[in-house]
Amino acid sequence: MADDSDLLLEVNDLKMYFPIQKGLLRRTTGYVKAVDGVSLSIKKGETLGLVGESGCGKTTTGRCIVRVYQPTEGEIVFHDEGEAVNLNLLARQELKAFRRNMQMIFQDPFSSLNPRMTVLELVGEPLLAHGIARGQELEDRVAEMVNAVGLKVEHLPRYPHSFSGGQRQRIGIARALVQRPKLVVCDEPVSALDVSVQSQVVNLLQDLQSELDLTYLFVAHDMSVVRQVSNRIAVMYVGKLVEVAESEELLRNPKHPYSETLLSAVPRPNPHHAMQRLSLEGEPADPANAPPGCAFHPRCRYMEDICQNEVPELTELTPGRHVACHFADQLQLQGIDYSASIQS
Amino acid sequence: MASDTLLEIKDLMTHFHLQEGIVRAVDGVSFEVRRGQTLGIIGESGCGKSVTAHSILRLVPSPPGNIVNGEILLHRGENGNGDGLVDLAQLDPRGADIRAIRGAEISMVFQEPMTSFGPMHTIGNQIIESILLHQEGVDGSEARELAIENLRRVGIPRAEQIVDAYPHQLSGGMRQRAMIAMALSCSPRLLIADEPTTALDVTIQAQILELMTALQDEYGMAVIFITHNLGVIAEVADEVAVMYLGRIVEQAGVNELFDNPQHPYTQGLLNSIPHIDEAKLARLRAIEGVVPDPYDIPSGCAFSDRCPSFMPGKCDSAMPDLAATGPEHRVRCFLYSEAEEIVTEVADG
Numbered sequence: 001m002a003d004d005s006d007l008l009l010e011v012n013d014l015k016m017y018f019p020i021q022k023g024l025l026r027r028t029t030g031y032v033k034a035v036d037g038v039s040l041s042i043k044k045g046e047t048l049g050l051v052g053e054s055g056c057g058k059t060t061t062g063r064c065i066v067r068v069y070q071p072t073e074g075e076i077v078f079h080d081e082g083e084a085v086n087l088n089l090l091a092r093q094e095l096k097a098f099r100r101n102m103q104m105i106f107q108d109p110f111s112s113l114n115p116r117m118t119v120l121e122l123v124g125e126p127l128l129a130h131g132i133a134r135g136q137e138l139e140d141r142v143a144e145m146v147n148a149v150g151l152k153v154e155h156l157p158r159y160p161h162s163f164s165g166g167q168r169q170r171i172g173i174a175r176a177l178v179q180r181p182k183l184v185v186c187d188e189p190v191s192a193l194d195v196s197v198q199s200q201v202v203n204l205l206q207d208l209q210s211e212l213d214l215t216y217l218f219v220a221h222d223m224s225v226v227r228q229v230s231n232r233i234a235v236m237y238v239g240k241l242v243e244v245a246e247s248e249e250l251l252r253n254p255k256h257p258y259s260e261t262l263l264s265a266v267p268r269p270n271p272h273h274a275m276q277r278l279s280l281e282g283e284p285a286d287p288a289n290a291p292p293g294c295a296f297h298p299r300c301r302y303m304e305d306i307c308q309n310e311v312p313e314l315t316e317l318t319p320g321r322h323v324a325c326h327f328a329d330q331l332q333l334q335g336i337d338y339s340a341s342i343q344s
Numbered sequence: 345m346a347s348d349t350l351l352e353i354k355d356l357m358t359h360f361h362l363q364e365g366i367v368r369a370v371d372g373v374s375f376e377v378r379r380g381q382t383l384g385i386i387g388e389s390g391c392g393k394s395v396t397a398h399s400i401l402r403l404v405p406s407p408p409g410n411i412v413n414g415e416i417l418l419h420r421g422e423n424g425n426g427d428g429l430v431d432l433a434q435l436d437p438r439g440a441d442i443r444a445i446r447g448a449e450i451s452m453v454f455q456e457p458m459t460s461f462g463p464m465h466t467i468g469n470q471i472i473e474s475i476l477l478h479q480e481g482v483d484g485s486e487a488r489e490l491a492i493e494n495l496r497r498v499g500i501p502r503a504e505q506i507v508d509a510y511p512h513q514l515s516g517g518m519r520q521r522a523m524i525a526m527a528l529s530c531s532p533r534l535l536i537a538d539e540p541t542t543a544l545d546v547t548i549q550a551q552i553l554e555l556m557t558a559l560q561d562e563y564g565m566a567v568i569f570i571t572h573n574l575g576v577i578a579e580v581a582d583e584v585a586v587m588y589l590g591r592i593v594e595q596a597g598v599n600e601l602f603d604n605p606q607h608p609y610t611q612g613l614l615n616s617i618p619h620i621d622e623a624k625l626a627r628l629r630a631i632e633g634v635v636p637d638p639y640d641i642p643s644g645c646a647f648s649d650r651c652p653s654f655m656p657g658k659c660d661s662a663m664p665d666l667a668a669t670g671p672e673h674r675v676r677c678f679l680y681s682e683a684e685e686i687v688t689e690v691a692d693g
Contacts, residue, residue: 053545054516164634165389194388194635195572199616199628206627221545228618228628251620265550266620267575271598273621277554280547283515338621 007079008215009042009065009183014074016060020288032288034060035071036239039314042183047209047216049230049247051223051262053284057239062185062219066102067095078102080182100130103176107188109168113160113175119146120156123174130179145178148211150204166197170204177208185217190225202228223266227251232320235259238285238295241314245321252335255323257300260333278334294326302331349419350534350566351377351400356414356433358392358399361407367638369395369409371590374666377534382560382567384581384598386574386613388635391587393570397536400568401446402437418445418534448478451527453520455539460523461511468507471495471526478530494525499555517548521555528559535560536568541576553579574617578602583672586610589636589646592666596673606675608651645678653679 015038017031035057042048052058064071067087076087080101090098103126106112113122123142127133133141143153149170160168169189176184186205190198206229209216220226226233227247234244235258243256254260261280282299285291291298297307306326314324325331358370370392377383385393398404400416416432435442446452454460461470471491475482482490488507495503498521511519520540527535537556541549557580560567569580577584578598585595586607594607605611612631618624633650636642642649644660651659658678666676 053547166634195574195613196388196616196631197634199618199630202618203627203630223546224618224620227620228624248624261547263620265546267546267549267553267573267579268621269574269578269602269614269617269619270621271578271602273578277550280550283517283548284545336621338623 006043007041008044009079009217010075010077011038011040011061011065012075012077014038014061014064014076015072016057016064016069017072030288033239033290034287035064036287036290038074038236038239038241040234040241040244042215042217044182045209045213045215046231047218047229049226049233050217050219050236051221051226051233052236053221053262055238055284055287056236057287058219058221058236059187061236062104062187062217065183065217066104066185067099068104078183097130100126100132100179101181102183102185103179103181105169105173105176105184105186105189108192109165109172110192112172113168115160118157118159119151119171119174122160122171123178126175126179132179141178142174145174148208149174149177150200164197165193166200169193169197169201173201173204173208177212177214180212181214183215183217185219187219188221189218191220191222198225205229223263235262238290239287240295240324241322242296242324243322244314249321250335252337254333254335255317255321255328255331256325257302257331257333258296260335261299263336264334294324302327348378349376350379352415352417352419353396353400354415354417356396356399356416357412358395358404358409359412360409365639368590368641369638370399372414373587373590373592374414375585375592375595377566377568379533379566380560380564381582382569382580384577384584385568385570385587386572386577386584387587388572390589390635390638392590393587394538396587397452397538397568397570400432400536401450401452402432402435402442403452404437406437418449420449444478447474447527447532448530449532450534450536451530451532452536452538453523453527453540455542458511458516458519461519463511466508466510467495467514467522467526468492468509471507471522471529474526475529490529491525494529495522498522498525498528498559499551500525516544517551520544520548520552524552524556524559528563528565531563532565534566534568536570538570539572540569542571542573549576556580574613586613589638589641591646591663591676592674593647593676594674595666596670600670600673604673606669606673606680607647607677608653608679609647612650612652645676655679 014035016035017033019028020030022029038061050058063069065076078085078087120142123145124138127138151170190201193201218229230247233247233250235242237258243259254263261278264278280299285295293308293310294312297303312324312326314322317323317328354374356370356373360367360369373396387393399411411433414433418430418432468491472487475487475490492503492507495506500506500521541552571577581598584598584601585592588609594610605614615629616631618628631650644662645664648654648659664676664678666674669675669680
């Protein structure tokens with residue numbers, strides 16, 4: 001286990017409830033428990049992958065961490081050069097100044113860039129906003145960043161519409177990284193891109209990570225992409241983490257039934273892949289009305305009585321591996337077997 | 345063999361005449377779909393895979409889109425309600441003939457089930473409408489029974505209640521099931537599925553793929569399955585056509601294509617994606633460059649500016665033909681141009 005000096009971010013029991021309002025008086029009739037008690041930690045320089053299906057709260061978790069949302073409850077502690085900063089206790093001005101340490105890369109490169117700003121303005125804006133640089137220095141820093149993401153200085157006076165999706169995503173990456181953040185939350189950064197461009201952007205993110213000493217929280221639904229970039233993977237289901245493990249460990253040897261089905265559902269680009277897919281009945285539960293007990297129990301093939309009543313805690317099964325399942329130590333689950341391909 | 349063919353497309357060209365110039369969205373595509381088989385079409389955005397599908401059903405908006413060349417021959421064999429060949433490319437896109445085929449003999453499942461159902465009518469009414477339009481001698485209450493039966497068959501629980509639900513009341517997966525129920529309500533002989541699982545979660549995607557395979561076995565229909573996902577295509581297709589900028593660059597049986605990809609673009613695509621059941625690579629082997637602007641396609645082979653095996657003077661001077669390199673394997677690349685037999689103009693039956 002990492003000692004505390006390695007930690008960059010700690011999230012303790014994070015909750016984000018969105019009120020459901022009804023009627024003329026907008027009375028709150030219930031809550032969508034988008035994130036319901038998530039605890040995780042990210043070490044300096046690592047990539048933590050956060051996977052799950054739509055509506056599981058993975059994006060909300062990312063947004064709470066960079067404080068786009070004020071979480072309902074929970075602690076977010078950022079370890080900055082030996083100092084532990086609790087983001088929830090920061091005042092507005094302090095938070096604004098602190099924001100340069102945490103940035104976000106968005107999914108949709110078409111809607112996340114202001115169409116009326118040039119590349120120079122888009123990438124330079126964060127520097128201006130934080131008073132980091134201006135004038136010639138700003139232009140130099142923007143040019144340097146733009147080169148680092150694989151665009152050219154000639155592109156600076158152009159507007160986003162003249163770029164392809166992949167290039168726009170590069171602009172978004174430059175805008176996020178120009179202020180040298182320590183933590184970057186990548187929210188589905190490649191899922192809107194074409195297949196051939198996805199791999200370019202994945203490679204770019206990995207190169208920039210080692211060049212600029214970045215720490216990533218990589219939020220995505222595509223297990224193969226997440227595995228490519230992540231040191232560890234956290235699997236989320238209906239607002240809660242169900243499993244956290246080293247990525248290769250999780251793939252080979254999943255310990256939560258949901259991780260098992262998620263892995264088995266990944267379509268393999270191999271027509272000889274035998275149809276040994278575990279079929280997963282039903283659909284993800286509604287976070288406004290989650291089932292009692294383990295939220296996964298209505299879809300779980302290993303369900304027992306206890307699963308319907310008691311919420312399993314996320315507990316450490318073996319060092320570095322946390323699972324939230326009553327039967328984690330008993331189940332023999334099927335992972336991904338790629339022993340054959342290693343030999344060949 | 346010929347009697348096996350359901351749909352034959354010969355040298356189809358669908359162009360869009362826009363202010364900025366002509367976009368050759370589909371530029372000389374030929375393929376056959378055999379009864380009961382699945383043809384997968386794979387390619388990135390802008391490669392013309394959806395326009396090809398829309399051209400078959402004559403759904404390309406005109407203007408600006410026009411089918412400027414080619415034939416789309418529907419073989420209506422003995423069990424059809426007509427006989428002989430119909431060239432869909434010659435039909436009036438708003439005429440009675442194509443409307444009798446749409447939704448009945450050929451139906452379509454779209455990517456986004458929310459936008460393809462009308463929001464103002466119940467799921468049931470929309471399915472019933474299609475049944476009443478295309479099936480003679482069926483009255484309202486029978487059509488409703490059929491609609492419920494169809495919803496049940498695609499695995500929708502409580503079908504007799506869901507039939508009265510509005511599209512927004514259903515989840516994405518359920519809506520896509522309802523969409524499939526509607527597409528199958530008149531027992532089509534060809535189903536065109538345009539990215540039917542792209543908007544869905546992986547576990548739901550797995551359910552829908554399984555459902556489609558099961559229904560295909562049950563109904564014996566042919567399927568054209570359009571997707572950008574190599575994993576999905578490997579699972580559903582019998583034969584695969586890889587498209588790039590309006591043309592088929594490689595076509596082969598699914599096993600052959602994945603075991604022995606020949607076109608540099610196909611090889612690039614297969615290499616560039618992360619393979620979850622293989623050892624992890626330090627870096628993905630990306631294809632260089634981006635898909636060119638449709639107004640500014642490189643001369644010669646359209647892939648030449650991104651191709652690792654680019655041969656100067658050859659690849660940038662002429663477009664290679666789609667030539668056979670083996671039984672059931674055709675490639676559009678000069679690397680294989682020793683292989684003689686040119687199959688661009690497929691001889692009739």
